[in-house]
Amino acid sequence: MARIVAAMSGGVDSSVAAALLAREGGQDEVVGVWMRLHPDGGEGFEQTRSCCSPDAADDARRVAQMVGIPFFVLNLEREFESRVIDAFTDAYLDGATPNPCQACNQYIKFDELLRRGLAAYDADRVATGHYARITQEGGEYRLLRAADPAKDQTYFLWVLDQAQLARTRFPLGELTKPEVRAIAAELELPTAAKPESQEICFVPAGDYRTLLEERRGYAGDPGPIVDAAGTRVGTHTGYAHYTVGQRHGLGVALGEPVYVREVRPASNTVVIGRRDEVAARTFTAEGRRFVAGRPPAERFKASVRIRHRGTDVACEVTLVGDDRFAVETVEPVWAPAPGQAAVLYDGDVCLGGGRISRAA
Amino acid sequence: MTVYLDHAATTPLRPEVLEAMLPYLTEHHGNPSSIHGSGRRARLGLDEARETVARIVGAKPREIVFTGSGTEADNLAIKGAAWANSARGRRVVTSSVEHKAVLHACAVLERNGFEITYLPVDRYGRVDPADVAAAITEHTTLVSVMYANNEVGTVQPIQEIGSVCRERRVLFHVDAVQAAPFLSLDVDDLQADLLSLSAHKLGGPKGAGALFVRQGTALLPQLSGGSQERQRRAGTENVAGVAGFARALDLVQADANAREEENARQAALRDRLVDGLLALAAVELTGHPAERLPNNASFLIEDVEGGDLVAALDLEGIEASTGSACTTGSVDPSHVLLAMGIDEARAHGSLRLTLGRETTTDDVDRMLDVAPRVIERLRGARAEVAATASAAPA
Numbered sequence: 001m002a003r004i005v006a007a008m009s010g011g012v013d014s015s016v017a018a019a020l021l022a023r024e025g026g027q028d029e030v031v032g033v034w035m036r037l038h039p040d041g042g043e044g045f046e047q048t049r050s051c052c053s054p055d056a057a058d059d060a061r062r063v064a065q066m067v068g069i070p071f072f073v074l075n076l077e078r079e080f081e082s083r084v085i086d087a088f089t090d091a092y093l094d095g096a097t098p099n100p101c102q103a104c105n106q107y108i109k110f111d112e113l114l115r116r117g118l119a120a121y122d123a124d125r126v127a128t129g130h131y132a133r134i135t136q137e138g139g140e141y142r143l144l145r146a147a148d149p150a151k152d153q154t155y156f157l158w159v160l161d162q163a164q165l166a167r168t169r170f171p172l173g174e175l176t177k178p179e180v181r182a183i184a185a186e187l188e189l190p191t192a193a194k195p196e197s198q199e200i201c202f203v204p205a206g207d208y209r210t211l212l213e214e215r216r217g218y219a220g221d222p223g224p225i226v227d228a229a230g231t232r233v234g235t236h237t238g239y240a241h242y243t244v245g246q247r248h249g250l251g252v253a254l255g256e257p258v259y260v261r262e263v264r265p266a267s268n269t270v271v272i273g274r275r276d277e278v279a280a281r282t283f284t285a286e287g288r289r290f291v292a293g294r295p296p297a298e299r300f301k302a303s304v305r306i307r308h309r310g311t312d313v314a315c316e317v318t319l320v321g322d323d324r325f326a327v328e329t330v331e332p333v334w335a336p337a338p339g340q341a342a343v344l345y346d347g348d349v350c351l352g353g354g355r356i357s358r359a360a
Numbered sequence: 361m362t363v364y365l366d367h368a369a370t371t372p373l374r375p376e377v378l379e380a381m382l383p384y385l386t387e388h389h390g391n392p393s394s395i396h397g398s399g400r401r402a403r404l405g406l407d408e409a410r411e412t413v414a415r416i417v418g419a420k421p422r423e424i425v426f427t428g429s430g431t432e433a434d435n436l437a438i439k440g441a442a443w444a445n446s447a448r449g450r451r452v453v454t455s456s457v458e459h460k461a462v463l464h465a466c467a468v469l470e471r472n473g474f475e476i477t478y479l480p481v482d483r484y485g486r487v488d489p490a491d492v493a494a495a496i497t498e499h500t501t502l503v504s505v506m507y508a509n510n511e512v513g514t515v516q517p518i519q520e521i522g523s524v525c526r527e528r529r530v531l532f533h534v535d536a537v538q539a540a541p542f543l544s545l546d547v548d549d550l551q552a553d554l555l556s557l558s559a560h561k562l563g564g565p566k567g568a569g570a571l572f573v574r575q576g577t578a579l580l581p582q583l584s585g586g587s588q589e590r591q592r593r594a595g596t597e598n599v600a601g602v603a604g605f606a607r608a609l610d611l612v613q614a615d616a617n618a619r620e621e622e623n624a625r626q627a628a629l630r631d632r633l634v635d636g637l638l639a640l641a642a643v644e645l646t647g648h649p650a651e652r653l654p655n656n657a658s659f660l661i662e663d664v665e666g667g668d669l670v671a672a673l674d675l676e677g678i679e680a681s682t683g684s685a686c687t688t689g690s691v692d693p694s695h696v697l698l699a700m701g702i703d704e705a706r707a708h709g710s711l712r713l714t715l716g717r718e719t720t721t722d723d724v725d726r727m728l729d730v731a732p733r734v735i736e737r738l739r740g741a742r743a744e745v746a747a748t749a750s751a752a753p754a
Contacts, residue, residue, distance in 0.1 A: 003675075031675065072671045119741030120668035121675055 003123035004028045004169065007035065007109055008063065008071075010056025013129030015063040015191040016180045017171040021127055022067040031121045032064035032071040035113060037080040037104075038202050062190050074120070076112050083107035085202055089216050092208065092240040095263035096339030096358070099156075100200055101308075105130075106159040114167060125167045132157050132350075133173035134165050141165035143291045143350040148176040154350040155308045158343045162293050209241055223268035225252055228261070228277055236270045239263050245278060245335030259335065262359060279332035285342040285354030286324045292351070295319055302344040302351060304329065306336050317344060325354055363678045363723045367561075367655055367716035368510055368538060373604070374563040374717075380607035381565065384600035392597055393588065402599050409606035416613045417555060417572050418546040425571045425589045426602050430537040430558030431461035433571035434504075436582050436593065437533045437554040438465040441502050442474060444578035445531070449499030450474045453530075455487045455516075456699040458506050462535055463695070466504075475499075484648035485514035485700050493524045502531045507539035507550075511683040511696045511712060512647030513656025515539065522551025531577060537561055537569075541612045542623055542653055553577050557609070559601065563717070564608030568601035626715045627654035629724050633713060636728035640735060646697065646710070655715040658683060660702065663739045666710045672734045678727055683712040 006018035021030045034057045057073060064071035084103045091098035114126050130153045131146035141162050146152040160168065172180055184192035199206050212218040220238025227233050234252040236242060241249075246260040252272060261273035288295075296302075298319050303312040304327055315329040327342060336342070336356050343353035364372070384405055390398030392406045407421070414421040427433045442452055454466055456478040466476045477495045479487050487505055496503070503525050508515045518534055525532035533554035536545060541562040547555055554577065559568035573579055573592065585594025612619060634657050637643050642662035661669065666682035673680050684694050693707035713727065 070675065072674075073667070074671075075665075075667060115741050115744060116665075116668065119738050120665075120672045122672065122737065 002028050002125070003121060004030055004125045004127055005113065005117055005121055005123045006030050006032050006069070007113060007126060007128045008032045008060040009129070010034065010059035010063075010191065011129065011197060012184050012189070012191045012194050013131070013172060013180060015060070015129070015189050016175075016183050016187075017127055017129040018063060018069065019067045019183070019187050019189065020171045021169070022069050028125075030067075030069045030127075031123060032060065032067075032069045033074050033113070033117060033121070034060040034071070035080075035108065036073055036075045036077060037108070038077060038085070059191050059194070066187070066189060072121070074113065074117055076108055079112050080104070080108055080202075085211075085215070088200075088202075088208075089212055089218075091339045092212060092243075093216060093218060093265065094339070095239060095265040097243045097337040098339055099341055099355075100202075102156045102159060102341055105156050110160055110164045110168065114164065118167075125169055127169040127171055129172055130157060130170050131172050131175075131177075132170050134168060134170060140292060144173075145345070145348045145350065146170075146172070147174045151177050153308075154345075155305055155310075155341065155343050158291065158341065158350050158353040159289055160291065161289070162291070165291070212240055221268055223270070225250065225270045225272055227254075227258075228271070228273050233272070239265055239268050239270055242270050244337035261335075276332075278335045280329075280336050281332050282326065282328050283333075283336040283342070283359070284320065284324055284326045284357045286357050288319075288323060288325050288352065288354035290352035295325075296346070296351060302346055304333070305343050305345065306333055306340060306356065310334075312345060315344075324357065361677065363726050365713040365715060365719070365723070365727065366679050366681045367719075368513075368712065368714035369681055370560045370566065371541075371563050371716055372718065373560075373565055374608060374611060376611060377564055377604045377608045381600040381604040384603050388599070392599060393586065405599050405603045406597055409602045412606035412610050413557070413570055416545055416609050417557075418548055419572050420575065422590065423573055423575055425573055425592045426597055426605075427569040427571055427593055428567055428595075428598065429569045430535070430556050430561070431459075431569075432582075432593075433537075433556035433558070433569045434459065434461035434533075434535055435465045436571050436579065437556060437573075438462060438502065438504055439469065439582055440579040440592075441531050441533065441554060441577065442469050443580040445501040446474075449497075449501050451477070451497055451500040452502045452504065453477045453479065453492060453495045453500055454504045455479045455481060455506070457481050457485050457487075457509055457511075457514075457696045458504065459510055459535055459537070462504055462506070479505075481699050483701050484651070485509055485512050485646075485696060486648060486651065487516055487521065489517055489520040489524050492521050493528070496524070496528045496530055500528075500530050502533060504533040504535065506535040506537075507543060508536075508653050509647065509696060510538045511694055511710075512658045512700070513538075513653040513714075514648040515543070515651045515653065518550050518552070525553075526551050538653065540609070542619070542655070544616070545613065547572055547574070557605075559605035559608055562608050562612050564605045565601050568598055568605040570605065622717065623654040626717075626719065629715055629719055629721060630654060630657050632721070633657045633715075633724050633727060636724070637731060640732055643735075646700070646702070653714075655719075656712070657714070658710065658712040660697075660706055661709040661711055661735060662706065663742050664709045664735060665738070665742075666708060668738055669709075669711055669734065672738060673727075673730065676730045676734060678730055681712045681714070683710045 008014045061071050088098040088100045131151040132154045133144040135142045224232045225234035225236050242260050258272045259278045261278050262271040304315045305312050313329045313333050315327050318326045338358040340356050341353050342356050344351040388401045390402035392403040410421045410424050413424050470476050479491045531553045534552040535556045537558045553574040555572040557570045560566040583594045644660045646658045693704050697707040
């Protein structure tokens with residue numbers, strides 16, 4: 001009998017995904033796995049709620065008990081620290097905007113869990129509670145947006161390749177969030193009414209500045225805020241505290257809203273601009289990957305999304321060298337931020353993407 | 361059919377034990393402190409149980425304090441004796457391979473101004489009695505060393521350590537939780553002043569333990585309340601649990617010859633298991649080769665994460681352990697293995713197999729049949745990860 005690993009975070013989505021697989025029965029034996037990704041606070045510590053806290057492990061275990069599947073904890077703290085947390089702080093110190101959920105998918109869920117976890121549990125596939133769909137056409141796997149466009153998570157999944165898709169299942173791909181909650185309520189899962197987790201699991205209260213200080217000794221060194229012409233218009237608390245597109249916390253009053261346009265680590269400078277100056281019609285991306293394993297063409301029409309829950313903009317993509325592609329959009333996109341993903345679609349099909357490059 | 365090889369974690373309840381408990385869960389519902397007939401009937405069960413435990417450890421009934429667990433017995437012994445004798449001194453000596461119940465109780469004392477000496481061990485996990493003698497100062501009031509280690513099964517030279525303590529007039533606590541099903545528990549032979557026991561490690565129920573407290577040993581209670589247990593442990597006694605505990609202890613310990621026979625049977629199975637696993641590449645026995653509990657086979661398995669191996673074995677119907685509790689997936693390697701000089705990376709590959717009364721040759725052979733395949737699979741996956749990592753662009 002084939003065995004499938006259900007990655008369980010303790011949230012409602014992965015709980016329902018595991019429950020659906022277990023209910024399906026028959027072909028697959030389901031094994032629930034909660035990944036421990038960062039340490040708790042030690043003796044007598046009261047854990048705050050986060051998707052990867054021991055509280056979440058308790059919830060995941062209760063769900064596994066209720067749906068009648070074995071449950072294990074897989075410790076991936078070391079891997080998560082180097083591939084996700086360190087990459088996160090690296091990005092800020094590099095003046096870029098990190099993409100930790102994508103890194104977690106790429107290196108933890110669909111890499112470490114797939115390989116090490118599958119060896120431990122002798123399983124051949126892994127299932128998660130992501131909202132996305134996988135189809136197979138003529139021996140080729142395709143990654144499709146979720147049926148519920150409001151929940152679609154392909155923005156974080158474009159890094160998956162054919163081998164990974166072949167071993168992955170997304171049981172929630174055809175469902176809407178209300179349907180998922182209804183199933184959880186019907187099965188009386190303890191996670192049914194859990195609030196949506198929005199913050200980054202290892203950044204309490206979204207305070208990444210403290211993380212930079214604690215992990216990298218970066219306390220911030222004040223420096224100039226300049227406008228497009230290079231005129232100093234204010235002082236910032238340290239370049240790594242700012243990301244492209246940011247509006248709040250600049251302390252600059254120029255009579256109209258201004259936004260971070262560029263972060264320059266070398267000179268500890270933050271460049272701001274008016275709304276129209278922060279938008280762009282062209283940008284490039286690096287580290288390109290295509291779900292099919294190859295690009296559709298050297299030059300092709302697609303739509304591009306540059307942030308989760310962002311809008312798709314029609315564009316033309318041109319491959320550059322071995323690793324990059326240039327994007328030209330039909331209308332300006334708001335604040336392409338270096339480090340964030342530019343994900344390419346053909347309708348509902350996620351083609352792949354790349355990391356937005358620093359402006360040349 | 362599941363093969364259970366985790367008797368150091370807990371043991372199945374023996375049918376005779378359940379039988380001894382049932383009356384106190386059904387008709388004899390009284391509180392042993394009550395004056396009336398129901399109370400007196402419950403008190404009878406408690407008194408009989410206390411006599412049985414006292415007889416087995418060679419003590420007087422009044423020297424037995426029932427507790428809720430082995431952990432509670434350890435806490436009462438260490439915190440209780442250290443505080444009660446703190447006017448004489450605030451130094452405690454223990455070993456670096458104790459159970460967390462002892463180590464964390466000591467850590468609490470440390471935070472309250474006590475000085476704790478954690479004795480080193482040799483590569484097999486043994487404490488040197490000469491180190492105990494050297495660590496005792498005029499301010500030392502208590503020495504605590506376990507009888508046998510819960511992870512690697514190494515048996516300590518308890519009598520020699522007991523002699524040192526007696527000679528230096530220092531209280532000696534022995535955590536005998538793991539040793540109790542197998543070794544002699546005579547507190548005078550061991551020269552112990554305090555000795556901890558747990559019911560569920562020897563065929564009894566969870567939720568019952570005991571502390572032997574030599575007459576005249578001052579102890580500060582850790583639970584305040586009624587006058588139960590001669591004012592050393594407040595709270596209505598778990599009569600059924602205690603009755604089951606006494607029955608279980610009597611079953612394993614009353615007849616020394618029968619105990620030794622069962623020890624020899626388990627040791628033979630254990631050796632079969634050890635020989636079979638050591639035949640695999642890069643597998644090593646941990647703990648003392650001879651001075652170890654007859655049911656303990658513990659290993660380091662190179663290039664394998666112990667937790668993954670235990671999960672993999674479970675899905676094959678074999679229940680084992682990494683050696684220490686890790687249900688929330690703590691990544692910290694065993695403090696016992698580290699104290700034995702094993703480096704952190706290798707300590708992650710720990711596997712503990714502990715046999716019991718119902719373990720058969722078929723169980724051992726099943727493990728020997730499954731283990732090579734599972735270990736090979738896990739090593740293969742790790743090699744694949746390493747190969748991919750080194751092939752990935754910088």
